[in-house]
Amino acid sequence: MTHIDNALSATLEALLREWAQTAAARDKAGGTALHERRLLRESGLLRLSVPEQYGGDGANWSTTLDVVRRMAQVDSSLAHLFAFHHLQLATIRLFGRDAQIRQWLGQTIEEGWFWGNALNPLDQGTRAEADGANGYIFDGRKSFCSGATDSDRLLASAFKSDGRLLIGVVPTKRAGITIFDDWDNMGQRQTDSGTVRFDQVKVAADELLDDPGPLSSPFACLRPLLAQSILSHIYLGIGEGALQAARESTLAQTRPWIASPAARPSEDSYVLAHYGDFWLALESARLLAERAMHEFDTAWQRGLALTEDERGEVAVAVAASRVAAARAGLDVAHRMFDVTGARSTAAALRLDRFWRNVRVHTLHDPIDYKVRELGEWALNGRMPTPSFYS
Incomplete structure (x- = not known):
């Protein structure tokens, strides 16, 4: 498989050595791996798949997922969080407009954002209602929201009354968003894959990934x-x-x-x-x-x-x-x-x-x-x- 360069490889190995020391104890404890997430933020690896034109490392997907594989050898929960961060960034590149891509990928690098997931297209528990010309209101609950805890931005989905899926990008701390600490499964115990509730959360029109939108072309697929x-x-x-x-x-x-x-x-x-x-x-x-x-x-x-x-x-x-x-x-x-x-x-x-x-x-x-x-x-x-x- 493709490998990252020597400097990043050394960073990754140091990160994995530290994770390995506490992997068994953290598996028992469950909950959010705040210290390990902080180390991941500081490592620079969250910028790995971001194209160079936006300030990232520009790694291809073979390289990025090889890092996921190496992380999973030590701690598959943290590998999952790292991978889903990059999946959210890829979703913006596939479903969003050029201006959105430039804005959100650029801010990810500048501000060190960690992305979480509240998309889960099978879960129709969140509804979207039009908010005039200003966008939509998301209301309801979303399950299996991996990495939502301690994230800076969320990809969130909701369904309109006609069944159309909407995907929006929102700050995790936006008013009306509540993240529950209710993930206590037998495995993947530190992925924070629990529930997020949306109580009349405003999602502006320019925060929606609707141009070209979900699965809109073979490339988006x-x-x-x-x-x-x-x-x-x-x-x-x-x-x-x-x-x-x-x-x-x-x-x-x-x-x-x-x-x-x-x-x-x-x-x-x-x-x-x-x-x-x-x-x-x-x-x-x-x-x-x-x-x-x-x-x-x-x-x-x-x-x-x-x-x-x-x-x-x-x-x-x-x-x-x-x-x-x-x-x-x-x-x-x-x-x-x-x-x-x-x-x-x-x-x-x-x-x-x-x-x-x-x-x-x-x-x-x-x-x-x-x-x-x-x-x-x-x-x-x-x-x-x-x-x-x-």
């Missing part, structure tokens, strides 16, 4: 494919993190099982077979992710010239990557205990967090439907129909 690619890299990173944790545990063991002829666990044929399976699954998923991101970056560079068929080919590659990464991550995070033994289940280690994190995250939208999309392509030659999930 790259947004869901970026979201799916983010998921792939998080799953892959979790699997790689689980493999590394298992490896450290196995190599630290001093004696094999009593029935084994091996001198040490690392020479046991069954243990070696498990590690072979783990490596093969993750390497296959990594190569599929690398191919999908190469195709995605190429499509991104095409801009509005991108055709439906070209976008469809990327969608197939991304779907294959996501299924492979989900299966590999789940399998390694589950089976790692077959090669680490009973001591690795000590509560203080919280090694089960790898499985809990990938299990929660892979329920984002059903893998079965991704496999069905691939079946439609393999059998009938039908490309995935663009939606916010394909």
